[in-house]
Amino acid sequence: MALILGTYGFSPYERKLIQEQLKVIDSKVACQWMYAGETTEAALLLAKKPCHKGTQAVQVRLYKPVDKNSESRQTHYIDAEWPLRIFGLLDIVQQTEKIINNNSAAQSGTATTNETAALIKKLTALKSGNAIYQLNNQLLAALTEENRRTFIYSRLPVSALGDALRKNKHIEIGNAVDNATQLPHKYPLIALLWDLELEADLPASDLSQWEQRRYSLGQWPDFKWLRTGDNVLRLSAAFTKRPLSIQEAATLLKIEPGAVIRFLKACTTVGLRITDTRIRGAQARLAASPNEQQGKQLSLLSSLRKRLKMAFS
Amino acid sequence: MQIQNKVLFIGPMGAGKTTAIQTLSDDVAASTEVQNSNKEMFNKETTTVAMDYGAIQLDDNQRIHLYGIPGQKHFEPVWPVVAKGAIGAILLVNASQPNWQQDTLYFIKAFDMLAKSNSILVAANRITDEQHDELAELLDQQGYCLPLLTTDPRFHDELVLALNILIANLEIEISIDD
Structure with a gap:
């Protein structure tokens, strides 16, 4: 680890x-x-x-x-x-x-690393008309297709459904009931997959599997549906700007390499275009420490973020 | 390096720039609204003729300036002047307007310097899911890798997300040594 x-x-x-x-x-x-x-x-x-x-x-x-x-x-x-x-x-x-x-x-x-991976695989294969039931036959979610996109109808908001699925080791896939579209929460399946990937534990082997290459994102995640956060926004900005290795991105954002891999796995699962190349050249040049002007700029941005969080949360 | 302390709100007439600035601004935003004489272009009572201005006051006596450019294309010569020192631009798109796709591309090209550093964010309103997908595809086809949000300019939360994306983008820009 x-x-x-x-x-x-x-x-x-x-x-x-x-x-x-x-x-x-x-x-x-x-x-x-x-x-x-x-x-x-x-x-x-x-x-x-x-x-x-x-x-x-x-x-x-x-x-x-x-x-x-x-x-x-x-x-x-x-x-x-x-x-x-x-x-x-x-x-x-x-x-x-x-x-x-x-x-x-x-x-x-809660679910182990492998169980979460299996859950994500199971959910990815779901189609319109399917429904997810708990052991007591209680409907958790039903799926429909609208505008070429698979949507989930559920009693639970996306993060709560993710938690429920992780905790319930025995879920059953069946057919959706007729009135499923009357359930209060509606979001695309990718929103649930994105959440599960960002929360999943990583097997140690994942790090070595991902670390030999540089990755770049060809599109920004669709934040109309996908959960954001400071790291997600900054990771999106970094990988859409230039190809970076896991280690370079972790150093740049001062986060754990595992968080970078989870982000890239989530991007892959929701179908964002990622290109990768084998690391050949030297490490991407990251500014060692900001100069005075850059320091002032970063401080201003930090103040603005804090202000936005306080005033509008 | 000039300190970047302003955010631009760009887009055609009727896209929601004035509303967005009023939503975010701490003080009563200064506006230069006059009677709209071009109702064929967009049927609204008033339009901005000079510039909208608002500000977000920070703790340390600093301010983030919010500028709304006049959306009519005959004001284009002043756009690069206003764009200097911008953290980024929020391009407001009203998808209920005719030619909204062409207008979107027009404004991205007009602010090319910001687009090259991914410092433009497209914030679409009155947009259906199909139009949202169409817009994403259009940007992709034109080779633009820009964040795209569905944003109602009357709502704080959605505009705050837009600002947070521009902040994250500039932070990364500074941290990557080109």
């Missing part, structure tokens, strides 16, 4: 030190850890925090949100001696891996 380690509030020298230490402990940890520099979006975030004794604490945060509709995240704090020495970092990384493993085990009630 590939995971991202980030820092917050570290000086350039301290960042370099963390990067070097991470290389040294690489053979002693179970996961493949990548350092993303200063960011707040990482599986393991090291943040300097003043303590009452004048020392520093390190905050360890799990990236996966507890509830996708809220900003809440599972957060664990671990105090560590400052300056952080190599064995201290090793200890934190190993503890984080343990927390992540426990968290995965605790979620055994």
Whole structure:
């Protein structure tokens, strides 16, 4: 499993030190850890925090949100001696891996990686006139075709239907009832597939399968139907601008490579045009650090985003 | 590098530019509406003759300026001047108007510099699902890879999504070193 380690509030020298230490402990940890520099979006975030004794604490945060509709995240704090020495970092990384493993085990009630993949495959094959039933014969969704597009009618909005399907391991496909089109929620099948792909866990083998090539998107996702989010918008902008490898996109957006793969898989599933080429040349040139003007521009954009979120949410 | 602190609202007469700016603007948007003398082109009472202006006030005393260009084509010489320093442009398309497809392409070509960096977003209103698919196909055929939204210019949420896409686009533009 590939995971991202980030820092917050570290000086350039301290960042370099963390990067070097991470290389040294690489053979002693179970996961493949990548350092993303200063960011707040990482599986393991090291943040300097003043303590009452004048020392520093390190905050360890799990990236996966507890509830996708809220900003809440599972957060664990671990105090560590400052300056952080190599064995201290090793200890934190190993503890984080343990927390992540426990968290995965605790979620055994939901579909596994393979089950989600099988569910997506099953749903992709659905046709107009089909319906999805739960074990107790309760109708979850019915499908119709309108304007060459397959639509779902359901009692549930798209994200809730996705959750219900992931949790119900025994769904039955049958014929739609006559009054199915009277169900309150209507959206295309691709909206459901998009949601499932973005939420799916990735098998470790996926990373190696995707990492040898650069990808570009020939179309923007259709946000009339497809769920957005900061990462989805920025990933769409990045891949429509130029071909990027998984690692380049992850570094550019300071997110986990897994999130990039999930996005590209979702794009493929909903039928967006993706072209890929084998990586030949050097790494795509990403601006190392913004100059003063670029910094001001990014800060302005960040203020605008914050303002839009606050005022219009 | 000039700080890009404005968003343009472009499109033909009657596309909804003035409404979009009024929806997003913090203050009462300045408008230069006069009696429409060209009702054959689009049957509405008033039209913009100079420029619509509004602003979004940010925390740190900065402002994002919202400019609506006059949609009539005889104002074309002023468009590049207004486009300087733009984060991007929201191209409003009213699909109930005749020739809406040609108008869409006309405005994309007129703001070619923004289109090349994918900084134009097409926000269509009064559009059916079939027309939406037709528009997506048209842009694709012309080689434009631009975001396309169905947007009612009276609704905040839909315009906010449009702005967030332009923000994401410029952030990536800055971060990729060409």
